[in-house]
Amino acid sequence: xxxxxxxxxxxxxxxxxxxxxxxxxxxxxxxxxxxxxxxxxxxxxxxxxxxxxxxxxxxxxxxxxxxxxxxxxxxxxxxxxxxxxxxxxxxxxxxxxxxxxxxxxxxxxxxxxxxxxxxxxxxxxxxxxxxxxxxxxxxxxxxxxxxxxxxxxxxxxxxxxxxxxxxxxxxxxxxxxxxxxxxxxxxxxxxxxxxxxxxxxxxxxxxxxxxxxxxxxxxxxxxxxxxxxxxxxxxxxxxxxxxxxxxxxxxxxxx
Amino acid sequence: xxxxxxxxxxxxxxxxxxxxxxxxxxxxxxxxxxxxxxxxxxxxxxxxxxxxxxxxxxxxxxxxxxxxxxxxxxxxxxxxxxxxxxxxxxxxxxxxxxxxxxxxxxxxxxxxxxxxxxxxxxxxxxxxxxxxxxxxxxxxxxxxxxxxxxxxxxxxxxxxxxxxxxxxxxxxxxxxxxxxxxxxxxxxxxxxxxxxxxxxxxxxxxxxxxxxxxxxxxxxxxxxxxxxxxxxxxxxxxxxxxxxxxxxxxxxxxxxxxxxxxxxxxxxxxxxxxxxxxxxxxxxxxxxxxxxxxxxxxxxxxxxxxxxxxxxxxxxxxxxxxx
Ligand SMILES: Nc1ncnc2c1ncn2[C@@H]1O[C@H](COP(=O)(O)OP(=O)(O)OP(=O)(O)O)[C@@H](O)[C@H]1O
Ligand SMILES: [Mg+2]
Numbered sequence: 001x002x003x004x005x006x007x008x009x010x011x012x013x014x015x016x017x018x019x020x021x022x023x024x025x026x027x028x029x030x031x032x033x034x035x036x037x038x039x040x041x042x043x044x045x046x047x048x049x050x051x052x053x054x055x056x057x058x059x060x061x062x063x064x065x066x067x068x069x070x071x072x073x074x075x076x077x078x079x080x081x082x083x084x085x086x087x088x089x090x091x092x093x094x095x096x097x098x099x100x101x102x103x104x105x106x107x108x109x110x111x112x113x114x115x116x117x118x119x120x121x122x123x124x125x126x127x128x129x130x131x132x133x134x135x136x137x138x139x140x141x142x143x144x145x146x147x148x149x150x151x152x153x154x155x156x157x158x159x160x161x162x163x164x165x166x167x168x169x170x171x172x173x174x175x176x177x178x179x180x181x182x183x184x185x186x187x188x189x190x191x192x193x194x195x196x197x198x199x200x201x202x203x204x205x206x207x208x209x210x211x212x213x214x215x216x217x218x219x220x221x222x223x224x225x226x227x228x229x230x231x232x233x234x235x236x237x238x239x240x241x242x243x244x245x246x247x248x249x250x251x252x253x254x255x
Numbered sequence: 256x257x258x259x260x261x262x263x264x265x266x267x268x269x270x271x272x273x274x275x276x277x278x279x280x281x282x283x284x285x286x287x288x289x290x291x292x293x294x295x296x297x298x299x300x301x302x303x304x305x306x307x308x309x310x311x312x313x314x315x316x317x318x319x320x321x322x323x324x325x326x327x328x329x330x331x332x333x334x335x336x337x338x339x340x341x342x343x344x345x346x347x348x349x350x351x352x353x354x355x356x357x358x359x360x361x362x363x364x365x366x367x368x369x370x371x372x373x374x375x376x377x378x379x380x381x382x383x384x385x386x387x388x389x390x391x392x393x394x395x396x397x398x399x400x401x402x403x404x405x406x407x408x409x410x411x412x413x414x415x416x417x418x419x420x421x422x423x424x425x426x427x428x429x430x431x432x433x434x435x436x437x438x439x440x441x442x443x444x445x446x447x448x449x450x451x452x453x454x455x456x457x458x459x460x461x462x463x464x465x466x467x468x469x470x471x472x473x474x475x476x477x478x479x480x481x482x483x484x485x486x487x488x489x490x491x492x493x494x495x496x497x498x499x500x501x502x503x504x505x506x507x508x509x510x511x512x513x514x515x516x517x518x519x520x521x522x523x524x525x526x527x528x529x530x531x532x533x534x535x536x537x538x539x540x541x542x543x544x545x546x547x548x549x550x551x552x553x554x555x556x557x558x559x560x561x562x563x564x565x566x567x568x569x570x571x572x573x574x575x576x577x578x
Binding site: 049071072089101104 | 440442443453455
């Protein structure tokens with residue numbers, strides 16, 4: 001077992017953004033996390049990466065309890081992430097942004113620089129290496145987040161809506177990139193609204209609604225689950241919509 | 256390689272200055288510019304590169320000044336012997352301030368630094384052993400060259416120039432190391448930096464301790480040149496403010512920013528003091544207040560950033576780039 005969350009609860013005041021959620025991740029998995037806006041996906045995700053302290057529950061990585069580890073310690077163990085709202089280092093070049101990730105495993109500047117160049121090559125951003133990061137648009141920033149995370153040589157990569165704000169063509173490119181990352185042996189957790197992405201990438205899916213897990217299984221299984229459709233569309237709409245393919249319905253509003 | 260040409264020109268000018276402008280007033284002025292440039296460059300490591308604005312930096316300055324004068328006044332040793340002691344004190348104090356506050360938002364850090372500096376000033380003012388309000392004096396008649404007590408400002412000028420060169424070299428080395436990169440990243444987004452494995456609190460703490468150590472050396476040099484230290488000259492809040500403003504005016508987070516700021520503000524203050532006599536001190540505060548407002552309003556990056564942006568339009572002007 002690579003990563004495991006046991007009964008995670010995260011409360012803001014009396015409001016439980018995540019309520020008793022558990023998940024296990026095996027080497028080679030691509031776990032999809034879906035759910036309507038405000039379901040608690042990012043909050044759960046931030047509990048796994050250490051950005052948020054859990055109210056209760058444990059997080060285990062390769063069998064060791066990392067619940068009290070800082071984000072930087074988790075990064076060192078091999079947990080990397082991207083942010084839903086890109087956190088670009090604005091004052092740096094694209095290359096320097098990636099070097100920050102590379103410095104985790106190589107303390108020398110020249111080494112980190114060489115590694116960052118290699119990562120940029122891999123994600124197809126070599127041409128932009130010396131451009132100021134602040135000149136990038138959304139697609140560039142999303143890709144840069146992935147590049148930075150890859151430079152830390154992670155075992156598990158968590159992507160929080162890495163494809164939101166991309167057009168159809170850019171989404172295709174991003175899916176190819178994620179496949180390539182997966183092939184290189186990295187286990188993935190992807191939070192995504194775009195059903196097309198979940199359907200084509202995820203091996204398993206977990207559905208959140210109001211902080212609780214309401215379904216899990218293969219992408220096919222969950223998208224035909226009435227509870228899931230109800231969560232997305234409301235119960236009445238779900239009944240009315242019976243007969244349409246759920247993927248179509250769920251993909252609709254967010255594409 | 257334009258950078259190296261600039262560097263050689265500045266270095267040559269700095270070396271030639273006290274020989275070309277050789278009146279005692281001019282040499283003294285030159286030495287003071289360098290001294291404040293050392294202190295402001297030291298501040299720049301934590302205030303500029305790490306983005307943690309210390310408003311009580313004088314407390315480290317005081318550690319050095321009191322250690323240097325104390326080693327003579329209390330133990331009859333050369334003030335030089337006090338320098339390592341001052342560094343240890345300053346670094347220890349930086350750790351005490353930094354460990355609890357650097358993990359919080361920057362405001363807590365700024366307030367903690369003022370609080371500690373003012374507390375230290377009050378404690379020292381009331382400590383007989385440290386000379387209380389009168390302070391401590393250095394050797395009036397030098398016993399040998401190691402007392403570093405000279406009538407002329409010329410030896411101080413070159414001593415300070417050497418220390419400034421070392422300070423800038425350390426800063427430059429830092430900005431090109433992993434630590435410098437981490438600091439810039441933390442300044443832009445601490446959360447993202449940590450997610451990539453940068454130990455944010457620890458890196459800021461190291462920067463703070465390095466800055467404190469160098470500031471204490473500046474304090475020791477200051478006390479040696481003036482031959483004494485008292486709570487006002489060694490621990491007064493005005494010195495913290497001066498150091499901060501020089502760095503901000505020249506360009507915080509730029510290698511030569513503090514030197515530029517010192518080269519503008521020190522002559523301004525010395526000349527206005529010699530014109531206005533004792534009344535100059537009040538005016539100094541007014542001028543500093545005005546400068547803070549102007550920097551905040553018009554040029555947050557400092558004067559040097561204007562110049563660099565024009566010189567290199569296409570690359571970024573972020574920290575770590577020498578002009
Ligand atoms: N720091 C916080 N303080 C208080 N409430 C919060 C905080 N962060 C998130 N929440 C609330 O927790 C709930 C879950 O938010 P979260 O960001 O995890 O949802 P999400 O599933 O990622 O949604 P989206 O698809 O919009 O990104 C929301 O109702 C949100 O308002
Ligand atoms: Mg979210």
